[in-house]
Amino acid sequence: MTFFTVIQLAAAVLALRADAPSLDLNIARTMTPAALADALLPPGHPPVVEAVVHPAGMEAPAPFVTKVELLSAPQMTADSGFCSAALYTVSFESPASAKWNALATYPVRPLSLAVETVYRLPNSARPLGTDGCAAPMHSHFHVDPSMHGREFQLMRLLAQSQKAAKSGAALPFDLSVQDKMADDFERLNRSRPDGWQPAVFGANEFARLRDGRQALSAIPFEDTAYIAFDPTSIDPVIIPSHPPGDCTQRVCTAELLVGVEWRAEVAFTATKIVSLHVTRAIPAPF
Numbered sequence: 001m002t003f004f005t006v007i008q009l010a011a012a013v014l015a016l017r018a019d020a021p022s023l024d025l026n027i028a029r030t031m032t033p034a035a036l037a038d039a040l041l042p043p044g045h046p047p048v049v050e051a052v053v054h055p056a057g058m059e060a061p062a063p064f065v066t067k068v069e070l071l072s073a074p075q076m077t078a079d080s081g082f083c084s085a086a087l088y089t090v091s092f093e094s095p096a097s098a099k100w101n102a103l104a105t106y107p108v109r110p111l112s113l114a115v116e117t118v119y120r121l122p123n124s125a126r127p128l129g130t131d132g133c134a135a136p137m138h139s140h141f142h143v144d145p146s147m148h149g150r151e152f153q154l155m156r157l158l159a160q161s162q163k164a165a166k167s168g169a170a171l172p173f174d175l176s177v178q179d180k181m182a183d184d185f186e187r188l189n190r191s192r193p194d195g196w197q198p199a200v201f202g203a204n205e206f207a208r209l210r211d212g213r214q215a216l217s218a219i220p221f222e223d224t225a226y227i228a229f230d231p232t233s234i235d236p237v238i239i240p241s242h243p244p245g246d247c248t249q250r251v252c253t254a255e256l257l258v259g260v261e262w263r264a265e266v267a268f269t270a271t272k273i274v275s276l277h278v279t280r281a282i283p284a285p286f
Contacts, residue, residue: 048073049074051069219280
């Protein structure tokens with residue numbers, strides 16, 4: 001049984017706290033992650049370091065809690081080389097009546113708990129002796145069990161390739177970059193009326209990447225939030241099918257969303273990167 005299987009099995013046995021209280025949206029948003037975890041999870045739960053009370057971000061507003069996400073303190077295991085954390089998602093009931101006052105808030109009861117283990121590469125840039133696993137919730141990637149660990153295989157290959165790029169070593173694969181962020185910044189300056197000074201806000205951040213090697217050196221793979229793999233077979237008659245996690249008999253492809261401004265499109269086998277295209281762009285909705 002692998003380390004990842006043990007973590008997932010341990011997480012799967014956890015249930016909601018038996019006496020978990022109803023929560024008011026405004027009160028829930030003022031509670032610390034630790035207090036929310038104590039209110040919703042059973043005694044003895046792992047330490048929780050981050051909480052998101054929904055609706056949040058760009059979600060449609062609601063006067064009641066729709067769900068709460070809780071992240072346990074990430075830890076690294078020497079045998080895996082990855083940081084792992086438990087992500088607890090608590091869903092809540094809707095109010096009994098749909099006729100509510102939009103200016104009021106409504107206490108709602110916790111309904112169910114889903115538990116998942118999420119992962120990330122340790123931050124190699126952290127000074128020696130600090131916690132290289134500490135990171136926000138959005139800097140972790142999810143694992144699809146049907147991929148049989150292909151996510152870890154790919155992340156190791158990318159980390160090795162980045163190390164080679166930073167050292168100046170040869171990169172035996174096709175490497176390209178599209179710097180949409182620099183394109184947009186330069187377009188902004190070209191559109192300014194004659195006589196106006198060029199925009200300088202964030203000029204260093206928006207400086208154009210010289211080449212693919214610089215892009216590969218800069219992309220923060222430890223902040224990968226999403227990995228999507230290619231279908232195993234478009235047409236089983238034309239392309240023989242392979243097990244979902246098997247990249248030993250064919251070239252696999254994947255797309256990664258990294259940090260807030262990076263995307264990577266990669267072709268790879270079980271042992272090497274075949275091609276890598278890096279895109280940097282100002283994140284939506286801007």
